[in-house]
Amino acid sequence: MNDLRNVSSSPHVRAQESSADLMRWVLIALLPASLFGIWHFGPKALFLIVLTVLVCVAAEFLYEKGMHKPVTVADGSAAVTGLLLALNLPVSAPWWLAVLGGVFAIVVVKQLFGGLGQNFMNPALAARCFLLISFAARMTDFTYDAVSGATPLAAMRAGESVDLVSMFVGTTAGTIGETSVIAILLGALLLLWKKVISIRIPGIYLLTFVIFMALFGGHGLDPSYLAAQVCGGGLMLGAWFMATDYVTSPITPAGQIVYGVCLGLLTGVFRCFGASAEGVSYAIILSNLLVPLIERITIPAAFGIARMKRGKKA
Amino acid sequence: MALLTFKGGVHPYDGKELSKDRPITLCPPKGDLVYPLSQHIGAPALPVVKKGDRVLAGQKIAEAGGFVSAPVYASVSGTVKSIESHMTPSGNKVESIVVEDDGLYEEAPSFPVKPLSEMDRDEVLQLIREAGVVGLGGAGFPTHVKLSPKEPDKIDTILVNCAECEPYLTSDYRLMMERPEKIIGGLKVILNIFDRAAGYICIEDNKPEAVEIIRKACKNESRIQVKVLKTKYPQGAERMLIYAVTGRKLNSSMLPADVGCIVDNCDTVCSIYDAVVLGRPLLSRVVTVSGDGVVSPGNFECKIGTNVNVVLEAAGGLKEGAEKVIAGGPMMGVAMYDLDVPTVKTTSAITCFMHDDVKSSPVTACINCGRCVKACSEGLVPARLSQFAEKGDLESFEKWHGMECVECGCCSYVCPAKRPLAQMIRNTRRIAMAERKKRGGK
Numbered sequence: 001m002n003d004l005r006n007v008s009s010s011p012h013v014r015a016q017e018s019s020a021d022l023m024r025w026v027l028i029a030l031l032p033a034s035l036f037g038i039w040h041f042g043p044k045a046l047f048l049i050v051l052t053v054l055v056c057v058a059a060e061f062l063y064e065k066g067m068h069k070p071v072t073v074a075d076g077s078a079a080v081t082g083l084l085l086a087l088n089l090p091v092s093a094p095w096w097l098a099v100l101g102g103v104f105a106i107v108v109v110k111q112l113f114g115g116l117g118q119n120f121m122n123p124a125l126a127a128r129c130f131l132l133i134s135f136a137a138r139m140t141d142f143t144y145d146a147v148s149g150a151t152p153l154a155a156m157r158a159g160e161s162v163d164l165v166s167m168f169v170g171t172t173a174g175t176i177g178e179t180s181v182i183a184i185l186l187g188a189l190l191l192l193w194k195k196v197i198s199i200r201i202p203g204i205y206l207l208t209f210v211i212f213m214a215l216f217g218g219h220g221l222d223p224s225y226l227a228a229q230v231c232g233g234g235l236m237l238g239a240w241f242m243a244t245d246y247v248t249s250p251i252t253p254a255g256q257i258v259y260g261v262c263l264g265l266l267t268g269v270f271r272c273f274g275a276s277a278e279g280v281s282y283a284i285i286l287s288n289l290l291v292p293l294i295e296r297i298t299i300p301a302a303f304g305i306a307r308m309k310r311g312k313k314a
Numbered sequence: 315m316a317l318l319t320f321k322g323g324v325h326p327y328d329g330k331e332l333s334k335d336r337p338i339t340l341c342p343p344k345g346d347l348v349y350p351l352s353q354h355i356g357a358p359a360l361p362v363v364k365k366g367d368r369v370l371a372g373q374k375i376a377e378a379g380g381f382v383s384a385p386v387y388a389s390v391s392g393t394v395k396s397i398e399s400h401m402t403p404s405g406n407k408v409e410s411i412v413v414e415d416d417g418l419y420e421e422a423p424s425f426p427v428k429p430l431s432e433m434d435r436d437e438v439l440q441l442i443r444e445a446g447v448v449g450l451g452g453a454g455f456p457t458h459v460k461l462s463p464k465e466p467d468k469i470d471t472i473l474v475n476c477a478e479c480e481p482y483l484t485s486d487y488r489l490m491m492e493r494p495e496k497i498i499g500g501l502k503v504i505l506n507i508f509d510r511a512a513g514y515i516c517i518e519d520n521k522p523e524a525v526e527i528i529r530k531a532c533k534n535e536s537r538i539q540v541k542v543l544k545t546k547y548p549q550g551a552e553r554m555l556i557y558a559v560t561g562r563k564l565n566s567s568m569l570p571a572d573v574g575c576i577v578d579n580c581d582t583v584c585s586i587y588d589a590v591v592l593g594r595p596l597l598s599r600v601v602t603v604s605g606d607g608v609v610s611p612g613n614f615e616c617k618i619g620t621n622v623n624v625v626l627e628a629a630g631g632l633k634e635g636a637e638k639v640i641a642g643g644p645m646m647g648v649a650m651y652d653l654d655v656p657t658v659k660t661t662s663a664i665t666c667f668m669h670d671d672v673k674s675s676p677v678t679a680c681i682n683c684g685r686c687v688k689a690c691s692e693g694l695v696p697a698r699l700s701q702f703a704e705k706g707d708l709e710s711f712e713k714w715h716g717m718e719c720v721e722c723g724c725c726s727y728v729c730p731a732k733r734p735l736a737q738m739i740r741n742t743r744r745i746a747m748a749e750r751k752k753r754g755g756k
Contacts, residue, residue, distance in 0.1 A: 005636075005650065005653075006649065006651075007650070010644075010647055010648065010721075011723030011724075013727060014671040014732055015730075018678075022730055117679040246684065249682075251687055251695055251697055252687070253687065299715075300693050301693065302565065302715035302718040303557075303691065304564045
């Protein structure tokens with residue numbers, strides 16, 4: 001019995017769940033929205049989804065190989081980025097736009113800052129914003145089935161009426177994955193049930209946004225207007241799948257509330273007063289930038305510390 | 315009634331079914347017995363025997379080296395072979411007295427004792443001190459010091475920690491099942507010191523049989539109650555236990571006595587009973603030997619000083635290919651690389667695993683998921699603290715309350731990136747404490 005045994009610092013047991021498991025749940029949760037997008041927008045949507053995911057995974061693989069870093073594509077985070085980016089593209093987007101966006105997301109936004117966990121902006125959204133600014137016309141061309149589609153939000157801005165039911169189901173114009181509220185909610189429920197995400201950020205985000213729109217949207221408490229604003233555009237996809245991105249949201253519980261409020265306010269400001277009817281992507285990446293500041297002012301009080309302070313005052 | 319509990323914590327596989335129904339059996343010592351002079355927090359004990367002396371079982375072989383210290387007793391009769399540096403289960407080399415067992419178990423006379431009602435506070439404390447009783451839950455803090463708070467009249471709550479939240483451990487459970495009278499008797503000794511206090515025996519709700527037995531045993535005790543706690547790790551951590559039962563919170567700069575509480579572990583309370591009622595010093599303790607790496611898990615009454623290999627043999631021995639052997643449980647125990655160590659006062663268990671989770675879980679990048687924040691019973695942000703630890707940023711570490719960590723290990727346990735968060739935080743706490751000492755303040 002002289003052989004040396006394994007030693008390590010306690011604890012000596014680990015929970016089963018790994019980072020790759022979490023990414024897998026996110027991919028599964030995005031399935032309903034993806035499948036609906038493919039059904040609604042046709043085979044081109046499938047092509048874009050597969051292409052963007054492959055580009056992101058390949059970009060991560062090649063970058064890490066080239067830089068002699070350990071290859072981490074197996075953790076699934078590049079695939080999640082790829083899928084999210086694809087869901088944020090209009091079906092009319094040319095293939096090279098998807099490739100460009102995927103490479104930008106992985107190489108520029110994620111890897112150049114140190115890879116998984118180090119990026120301060122959501123890679124998929126940063127890439128989307130990059131494409132939106134660089135190729136505005138192509139990124140806002142929501143033509144599908146040979147009909148030029150106006151998104152419900154654009155239609156509302158133009159003073160037209162929108163059909164809430166089709167917005168909820170998703171048979172409207174928009175990016176591949178953002179149109180179907182029901183498909184997104186299905187995935188969100190899965191993530192909530194599996195405790196992959198908590199309701200804190202999306203809940204506060206949506207609540208703040210609704211309050212903001214009731215105050216400044218110009219339609220008061222009109223329920224159909226508020227419902228259309230909540231269901232329209234990228235809000236649902238953004239709130240449940242991108243605002244909840246672990247890496248780019250605050251880790252402190254109070255910070256998550258502040259972050260949710262920031263998101264709601266910024267989205268409201270952009271939608272009410274901005275040049276575009278949309279605003280979720282910009283709201284999220286701007287709030288991403290605020291995260292370090294938010295965390296600094298929301299350091300949680302440790303167990304027994306707050307009480308002592310109060311005791312001292314008394 | 316809602317179960318008593320706290321915020322945070324985790325639910326690791328508890329493995330208690332392996333050994334919970336195995337009654338406590340004696341583990342006969344074999345070979346030399348080794349008594350480290352430092353089996354407690356505080357000054358090491360000072361030897362009062364020399365090489366070649368004959369000692370009896372129950373004879374004092376080292377006396378307390380100060381107020382915060384505890385004496386050490388021979389647990390067998392035999393001859394002092396040497397006084398030398400020896401490895402302990404915590405991985406340090408400690409000056410130890412080695413006794414060659416003569417197999418006769420000749421006993422030294424026990425302490426003279428009087429009925430409890432005829433002893434005053436100081437006499438009782440003196441007996442506990444003389445008996446070498448220390449916190450047997452793992453910390454090893456001398457019990458007489460704990461029972462001598464600055465303002466004894468402010469103590470209103472005595473908690474007997476029978477939570478046993480550490481996975482695999484069943485020694486406290488067996489004590490409750492087999493020796494409830496000792497637990498009640500020991501608690502009555504403490505209550506006798508603090509006449510204003512109420513006594514609570516705190517048990518997690520995964521041990522209903524024990525709750526039943528203890529309830530029955532203290533039916534006629536007006537000052538003693540059973541408190542049932544929600545099963546969750548680390549329910550048995552002192553701060554969590556006090557909070558769950560009394561709602562009072564304490565931080566790292568406070569002692570339980572500051573909020574009117576004294577917490578003693580189950581086995582400690584039994585030793586108090588032995589010392590004060592039976593006049594017997596601390597000679598043995600109950601050790602759970604468990605895990606899938608041992609042939610027949612069980613609970614063993616081991617004489618202090620018995621070689622760990624002998625204790626493992628009593629449980630059928632290690633299985634071929636066991637990867638890890640831990641002194642204590644899997645959450646807070648210390649992995650041993652050398653099994654030629656004695657059972658000491660704080661050895662509550664020996665846990666043996668065929669498979670080492672830590673070795674087989676590669677560490678990946680932190681994804682900031684916040685699971686560690688949710689699991690932390692102290693309300694800390696382990697992900698950030700470990701980043702500060704890596705950078706050596708002590709200022710931020712303290713600002714984010716890193717010093718409040720109780721090293722329970724929940725953060726490392728839940729981390730999906732398998733990062734050794736608790737380890738990084740623990741190391742940095744040590745460094746920060748050393749820095750504070752250097753600066754001279756507290």
